[in-house]
C-alpha cells in the first residue's frame with residue numbers, strides 16, 4: 001500500500017486536497033484517479049478535487065488542479081489563494097509577494113498576514129482572454145462574445161464568455177435563488193460549442209459594486225465558490241455595462257464574498273480568504 005501526506009484547505013467553501021509535491025512523490029498516471037478517490041465523500045476524504053503544490057522552473061511554486069471527475073483544469077482562483085497561504089506558511093517562499101505558475105501562465109500573489117497566519121490573499125490574475133478562439137468556443141471568429149444569443153435545451157439565452165485561463169460562460173438572472181444551476185449547468189458545461197467544456201455561472205447584479213453569483217463548475221458540478229468564475233463574472237459585467245472598471249466589486253458566492261477589480265491596465269485582481277481545515281495521510 002502507498003500513502004501521501006495531504007492538507008485539506010478551503011477558500012469560501014471551495015475545498016481541495018492539497019499535496020506538497022516538494023515532499024511527496026505520486027506517479028503521473030495515478031493523479032486523475034486519485035483526484036476522484038480522495039474527493040469521494042463516502043470512501044475518500046471529500047472535496048471538490050485535488051491540487052498539487054509543485055516545484056517550478058519559472059516561479060517559486062507551481063499549482064496543478066484536478067477536478068473531482070479527474071479532469072485537469074488550467075487555473076483555479078480559490079486554489080491559488082490556498083497555494084499562496086501554504087507556500088508562505090510552510091517556508092516554500094519567504095516574501096509576502098511571489099509568483100505562482102499555473103498551466104495557463106504565471107500570476108502574482110500577495111499574502112495578508114495576521115500574527116504569522118495568512119488570513120487573506122490577493123492574486124493578480126492577469127488579463128482576461130475574450131476572443132472565441134481563446135475561450136475556446138466554436139463559431140465565427142470574433143474579438144469577444146458579449147450578450148450573444150444562444151439556444152440551450154430549446155430555450156434562447158443571452159451569454160457572455162470569458163477565459164481566465166479556463167473557460168467561463170455567464171448568464172444574468174433576475175433572482176439568484178432561481179438560477180437553473182442543476183438543470184442548465186450540466187447541459188451548458190458539456191455543450192459541443194465548448195470543445196473543452198465550460199464553467200457555467202449565474203449572476204444577479206445588485207448594483208455597480210455588488211453582484212450575487214452561483215456556479216456549476218466544469219468537472220466538479222455545484223461548488224460553494226469559484227475564484228476564476230468570480231473574476232469572469234466581473235469582467236462580463238463590465239463588458240455588459242453593469243459595473244465599472246477600476247471599481248472593486250463584491251461578489252457574493254454561496255460560501256462567502258470575494259472582492260474583484262478589473263483595472264484599466266487590463267489586469268484582474270481577486271482578494272479573499274484561504275483556510276486550512278486539517279492534515280492527514282491518505283492510503284492508496
Ligand SMILES: N[C@@H](CCC[C@H](N)C(=O)O)C(=O)O
Nearest residue numbers: 073076077078166226227228
Ligand atoms: N474552483 C476553481 C476552478 C477549478 C477548475 C475549473 N472547474 C475548470 O475545470 O476550469 C476556481 O476557484 O477558480
